[in-house]
Amino acid sequence: METSSFSFIIQAAFWGTIALTVAGASIAVFPRNILYNVLGLALALTGIAGLYLFLGSFFIALMQLLIYVGAICIAIVFAIMLSQPLHLEIPPRATPKVAMGLAASAVFFVAAVSLALKTNWLPAAARVSDASLWSVENIGHALLTRYELVFEVISLVLLVAIIGAVVTAGFSRRLSQ
Amino acid sequence: MGSLIADPVLLATVLGTNLPFLSMAAILLFTRSNPSLSGKMSVGAIAAAAVCSIFLLAKLYSASPIQYHTLWLSSDRLNIAFGYYLDPLSLLTLAIVGVVACLVQIYSLGYMAGDPGYSRYYAFQSLFAWAMMNMVIAGSMLQLFVFWEMVGLASYFLIGFYYEKWSASQAGKKAFVMNRVGDVGFFLGLIWLVIGFGNLGIPELNHAASSNALPQSLLTVSALLIFCGVVGKSAQFPLLTWLPDAMEGPTPVSALLHSATMVAAGVYMFSRLFPFFAASPDAMVIALAIGTVTMLLSSTMAMVTYDLKQVWAYSTVSQLGMMVMALAAGGYFAGVFHLTTHAGFKALLFLCSGIFIHEFHTNDMRIIGKQGGRKLKIPLVCMTIGALALSGFPGLSGFFSKEAILGQLATQPSKIWLYAGLLGAVMTAYYSFRLIFHILLPKGGIEEKHHAEHAHSSHEHEEEHHGYIFWAMAIPVMILAGLTLVLGWIEHPLEHFLTSHVVQAHPVQHVAEHAAEHGGGGGWLMITGISAGLLGIFAAWFEYGRKGASRKGFLSYFPAIWKLFDYRWFLDMFYRRSLDTFVYGGLTSLFTKNDRRIIDGGIDGICLLTEGSGRVFSFLQSGMLQYNLLIMVLAAGAAVLYFLY
Amino acid sequence: MNSLPVYLVVSALLFSLGLLGILQRRNLIGMLIAVELLLNSANLNFMAFNRFLTPDPVTGQVIALFVMGLAAAEAAIGLSIILALYRKMHSINIERAQRLKG
Numbered sequence: 001m002e003t004s005s006f007s008f009i010i011q012a013a014f015w016g017t018i019a020l021t022v023a024g025a026s027i028a029v030f031p032r033n034i035l036y037n038v039l040g041l042a043l044a045l046t047g048i049a050g051l052y053l054f055l056g057s058f059f060i061a062l063m064q065l066l067i068y069v070g071a072i073c074i075a076i077v078f079a080i081m082l083s084q085p086l087h088l089e090i091p092p093r094a095t096p097k098v099a100m101g102l103a104a105s106a107v108f109f110v111a112a113v114s115l116a117l118k119t120n121w122l123p124a125a126a127r128v129s130d131a132s133l134w135s136v137e138n139i140g141h142a143l144l145t146r147y148e149l150v151f152e153v154i155s156l157v158l159l160v161a162i163i164g165a166v167v168t169a170g171f172s173r174r175l176s177q
Numbered sequence: 178m179g180s181l182i183a184d185p186v187l188l189a190t191v192l193g194t195n196l197p198f199l200s201m202a203a204i205l206l207f208t209r210s211n212p213s214l215s216g217k218m219s220v221g222a223i224a225a226a227a228v229c230s231i232f233l234l235a236k237l238y239s240a241s242p243i244q245y246h247t248l249w250l251s252s253d254r255l256n257i258a259f260g261y262y263l264d265p266l267s268l269l270t271l272a273i274v275g276v277v278a279c280l281v282q283i284y285s286l287g288y289m290a291g292d293p294g295y296s297r298y299y300a301f302q303s304l305f306a307w308a309m310m311n312m313v314i315a316g317s318m319l320q321l322f323v324f325w326e327m328v329g330l331a332s333y334f335l336i337g338f339y340y341e342k343w344s345a346s347q348a349g350k351k352a353f354v355m356n357r358v359g360d361v362g363f364f365l366g367l368i369w370l371v372i373g374f375g376n377l378g379i380p381e382l383n384h385a386a387s388s389n390a391l392p393q394s395l396l397t398v399s400a401l402l403i404f405c406g407v408v409g410k411s412a413q414f415p416l417l418t419w420l421p422d423a424m425e426g427p428t429p430v431s432a433l434l435h436s437a438t439m440v441a442a443g444v445y446m447f448s449r450l451f452p453f454f455a456a457s458p459d460a461m462v463i464a465l466a467i468g469t470v471t472m473l474l475s476s477t478m479a480m481v482t483y484d485l486k487q488v489w490a491y492s493t494v495s496q497l498g499m500m501v502m503a504l505a506a507g508g509y510f511a512g513v514f515h516l517t518t519h520a521g522f523k524a525l526l527f528l529c530s531g532i533f534i535h536e537f538h539t540n541d542m543r544i545i546g547k548q549g550g551r552k553l554k555i556p557l558v559c560m561t562i563g564a565l566a567l568s569g570f571p572g573l574s575g576f577f578s579k580e581a582i583l584g585q586l587a588t589q590p591s592k593i594w595l596y597a598g599l600l601g602a603v604m605t606a607y608y609s610f611r612l613i614f615h616i617l618l619p620k621g622g623i624e625e626k627h628h629a630e631h632a633h634s635s636h637e638h639e640e641e642h643h644g645y646i647f648w649a650m651a652i653p654v655m656i657l658a659g660l661t662l663v664l665g666w667i668e669h670p671l672e673h674f675l676t677s678h679v680v681q682a683h684p685v686q687h688v689a690e691h692a693a694e695h696g697g698g699g700g701w702l703m704i705t706g707i708s709a710g711l712l713g714i715f716a717a718w719f720e721y722g723r724k725g726a727s728r729k730g731f732l733s734y735f736p737a738i739w740k741l742f743d744y745r746w747f748l749d750m751f752y753r754r755s756l757d758t759f760v761y762g763g764l765t766s767l768f769t770k771n772d773r774r775i776i777d778g779g780i781d782g783i784c785l786l787t788e789g790s791g792r793v794f795s796f797l798q799s800g801m802l803q804y805n806l807l808i809m810v811l812a813a814g815a816a817v818l819y820f821l822y
Numbered sequence: 823m824n825s826l827p828v829y830l831v832v833s834a835l836l837f838s839l840g841l842l843g844i845l846q847r848r849n850l851i852g853m854l855i856a857v858e859l860l861l862n863s864a865n866l867n868f869m870a871f872n873r874f875l876t877p878d879p880v881t882g883q884v885i886a887l888f889v890m891g892l893a894a895a896e897a898a899i900g901l902s903i904i905l906a907l908y909r910k911m912h913s914i915n916i917e918r919a920q921r922l923k924g
Contacts, residue, residue: 014824018582018832024834028855029843041855044836048862051832052886054824061885064865067890070899072858079901080851088890093846097803101845104807109838112819116830125878133879139887142880150884154891161895165902172906800923802916807845 014054021047034080044074059136186236188243190261193229194220194310201303204296212295215657219299220282227275230310234272236792237263238674244380246316254375262379264318264676266513269447270313273520274438278306281433287649288429288535298338298427305331309438313445313525318367318377318399321446325410327357328442332434333471336426350421355419359409366402375629379449387452394684400453400460405448406774407464411443411497414471418653418749420494421478424540430529431486436493436523441516444500448516467587468501468599474746476604480611481732481742485530486542487610493523494565495601499582506594510672515578517671518664522566522575522805525657529560532650533616542612546619555651557616559658564613566661568606569710574665576707583666583706600711606713611730614721829870836863850914854897861893882883 024047027040045068052061132138143151199222201223204215237243248259289298308331310322330353336351354531371377373395374385383389407413423435434440447464448455454460472495496519504512533556537545551557566575579602586595623651720730732739744750824896836859872882876924904914911918 020826021832022839025859028859029839029852034849034851037852038864041858043834044859045862048866050852051829052839052869055869056879057869057872057886060883061891063887067856067894072863072894075897075901076855082887093848098846100807101842104810104814104845104876105838105841107818108810108841109834111814111817111821112834112837113831116827116834117818118821121826123875126878127874137882139883142871142884147884147906150888155915158891160853161898165898168441168876168899168902168906169905171863172869172902172909175909788831797921800920802919803845810845 001161017047017050017054037074038080041076042069045069056134058134059139086106089117090116122155186233186243186716187261189229189236190245190263190314191228193271194309194314196225196229197204197281197303197306197310201300202725204300204303209296215296215299216286217427219303220279222284223275223279224545225308226271226310227279230268230271232265232277234268237268244364244378246378250319254374255371257319257377258477259320260316261314263314264380266445266448266751267721268514269517269675270761271673273517274309274313276304277437277520277524278309278433278560279304279450280656281524281528282306284650285427285429286529286533287646289427290646290649291468294338294429298335301331301334301338302430302433304808305335305434305439309442312442316379316444318379318382318450321362321379321449322360322367322406325406325442326360329360329410331352332356332423332439335430335434335547336423338426338430340714344422344427345425345452346451348419348425352419352423355416356409359405359407359416362402363407363409364777366399366405369395369402377483378770382450383452386450386456389456391456393457395454396457397459400450400457401463404451404454404460404464406465406595407443407447407501408445408467410446411440411501412471412494413443413467413498414474414657415748417471417475418745418752421487424484424490428486428527430468430535431490432524432527432531432681433489436527437520440493440497441500441520444497444504444516447501447504448509448513451504454504455507461507466507466595468498468505470498471595472498472601473497473597473604476601476608476740478745479608479795480730481739483542483617485533485542485612486527486540487529487546488608489523489526492526492605492608495605496523496567499579499598499601502594503582503585506585506589508582509746511581511585512677514581514668514671518566518574518578518661521657521664522573522661523560523562525654526563526567528650528654528657529556529563532556532654540617543619546616547683550616550619555685556654559654560616562658562661564609567609568714568715569602571707572662572665574663576659576664577668580706582702583702587702588631599705601618602706602709603713606677606710610714610717611721613718618722823831826870829873833863833866833870836860836866848915848917850907851918853895853916854904855898857900858893858897861889862898865889 021044024040024042024044028037028044029040031037031040033096045064049061049069052064198218204217208218242262242264244262246262248256248257249259250257282299285298285302287550288294292298299452305328308324312321312328315324333349335354336352337346339345340349344727357438367377374382374391376382385662386396392664410417420435420440424431426435429698474809475491475494475498479495480489482488482491496515500512500519503515532553533545533550534540536553537544537548537550561574565597566573569576569579570675583595583598586598618747716731732742840856840859840863843859844853847853847856868882868885868889872879872886876882907919908914
């Protein structure tokens with residue numbers, strides 16, 4: 001829908017976002033320093049939020065940033081800071097293990113990609129190209145009518161998770177004393 | 178059953194031969210703890226059996242042979258019957274077995290008194306009597322073989338009677354194994370006969386053989402194989418070393434089994450199938466050679482031993498060799514007659530020796546002599562009578578039978594057999610009287626210092642002697658001595674009895690002719706025989722009996738020869754060596770290795786395999802989360818790829 | 823190239839990276855980070871399908887929300903488990919946790 005020069009910038013931004021995401025994921029996996037990993041994760045998650053924008057959902061992109069980057073990454077950073085794993089020694093990694101891991105993920109990657117590329121993706125017949133369907137209002141409406149169960153379940157899950165986390169931490173504290 | 182009661186002959190046969198079995202079963206099952214009852218039961222059974230056998234002998238004296246049989250095994254060409262065949266030979270032998278067994282069991286009442294295994298002894302004596310009697314009247318070769326084996330079994334039990342003694346149990350084992358070796362040949366011969374002829378009945382075999390219905394090759398091969406059984410059972414060369422060792426058993430056992438009856442079973446079987454054997458001249462020649470070698474070899478062994486029972490054991494082997502010689506030379510009557518007389522005087526000799534052993538608790542003839550053996554009058558006199566009979570002294574039973582044998586040997590084309598027989602006679606007389614003189618006139622006289630104690634204890638023994646133990650032992654001995662004196666004079670009626678009903682075959686007619694010739698033209702032979710015996714007696718007297726004799730024996734001047742005779746011509750060493758190398762070194766080590774390496778190793782290998790593979794696979798359970806995940810992912814990816822491509 | 827396969831490939835790549843992290847990192851928190859990557863790649867997949875294939879785009883977004891909520895819950899519990907494990911074996915090296923070794 002945009003002009004060609006404008007679309008070029010958008011293309012470049014698209015590929016830049018992807019590059020950012022992949023770079024962030026690499027930083028999240030490869031380095032030994034745990035803080036690098038966390039920050040790489042944050043970068044990757046931000047990139048994914050950008051991808052969500054490209055996929056047309058402003059709301060989900062914001063949610064991604066809010067929940068993942070804002071809550072989860074920060075929680076992990078807290079955990080790192082408070083439990084002092086930085087000062088614990090890590091023995092050198094075994095090469096066969098790394099090699100096998102590489103091989104396994106490579107195999108899986110190849111499998112997934114070939115599956116993705118080989119399949120003939122058919123869009124649904126009743127697709128409607130309506131911009132109003134992407135609005136936040138629509139999502140909210142769906143959540144409280146059609147996807148009411150999802151809403152309730154997720155809140156229940158979150159409740160259980162909180163209680164569980166507190167209890168587990170409390171038990172282990174009592175047992176180790 | 179009705180026919181059983183109605184026919185007195187059959188009744189007597191069945192009853193006589195099977196009463197000892199009932200006695201054995203009763204003793205083994207019920208009266209083990211009651212020795213005197215066991216003894217009485219066994220003696221009663223055998224006495225009844227003896228009476229039945231004499232009754233049968235008397236009743237069927239001039240009748241033709243009777244046969245009872247039922248078909249036992251029947252298939253295509255093969256018909257095996259079990260039953261009884263009562264012809265003169267079997268009736269005579271049945272009577273011998275019955276009477277001698279009865280006398281020996283009465284004797285054992287005295288000899289075995291106080292022994293802890295008394296009941297067991299009588300159980301096995303009954304077993305033996307049953308087996309031997311059934312073997313004698315067996316109508317088919319298979320039936321004979323079955324009871325032949327059982328006789329061997331009874332012998333094993335009785336030789337190893339004092340089983341706590343190592344040498345006794347070893348001797349039992351040796352006897353059984355050697356018998357078995359011979360019996361392998363025997364059984365092969367029977368199989369050969371079954372394949373070639375199809376029937377194992379004794380009268381049928383004899384009839385077929387004498388009427389030339391069987392091919393010569395079949396006859397010779399099966400005769401030789403069956404003769405293997407004779408070699409094993411009657412202790413011929415080379416399987417003769419078990420008999421001297423069998424003296425480990427109680428003396429009555431030696432008297433009954435290993436002199437009179439069991440070892441005679443081989444000779445008996447030979448004479449049973451005499452027409453069969455006689456139809457194969459090759460087998461007869463080989464049998465003759467084996468018999469001669471046996472006779473000479475064992476006579477030499479008897480000349481150097483100081484053990485009372487061993488002398489008579491070697492003598493038994495030697496006399497059995499002589500019987501085989503006689504039969505193999507065609508002398509049916511000579512062989513059987515010698516069997517009869519030998520049973521009498523050899524049992525006598527053993528029983529007398531038993532009295533000496535029981536009294537002095539030693540087998541050594543020198544010690545017995547020194548401790549006053551000659552004071553026991555009855556055994557000494559009876560033993561002298563027996564020794565005279567053995568040496569062929571004129572008038573006694575042994576003289577007549579030996580003359581018959583020598584006469585038969587003289588008819589052979591080659592004179593070497595006759596000379597061998599005469600040499601054997603000299604040696605027999607020599608060793609018998611060597612023993613007699615050792616006891617009668619011991620070296621240095623009877624020891625005085627034992628005399629006082631001995632007198633004292635002998636007074637006690639005198640009192641005991643005049644108790645039942647003494648009479649239990651003395652009476653059978655005296656009966657046998659009397660038989661020895663008398664038996665020789667009934668040679669001619671016996672001959673008529675035995676040979677008139679034998680199948681008229683060429684070798685037997687040969688015997689009938691020579692029986693006539695023997696009376697007249699064999700005069701010089703008789704003189705030669707008598708002088709051979711007297712020469713032996715004189716030599717023994719010269720060396721042992723004279724006042725001031727050296728009592729060393731001429732053989733002691735040749736130590737190498739003494740050693741050769743003493744070690745039984747190294748037969749035992751040969752057997753030991755070959756057993757050790759071939760059987761123990763070869764077969765048993767092979768089987769042991771197989772058992773350890775292959776069978777055990779196989780099972781162990783399965784265990785190790787399971788364990789090892791388990792250990793190998795347990796690495797999968799490393800407890801490391803990431804490896805598990807890895808395998809999962811790999812598998813999933815591989816599956817997807819597989820389905821895509 | 824704003825088309826479906828691109829997004830699918832990107833999400834596959836992210837998933838593989840996350841898988842690699844899980845399989846070869848020994849630090850428990852590092853593994854947790856990799857797990858977040860996994861969840862995110864799945865989310866991306868959902869959103870991509872939502873954009874290109876589904877009739878009503880609200881469906882994919884609700885799913886994505888749901889997954890995000892679950893990821894948050896899972897991170898919280900995961901961290902408390904790591905804490906408990908740390909208190910037990912005084913290390914966050916996963917190779918130390920081999921009590922199930924057989």
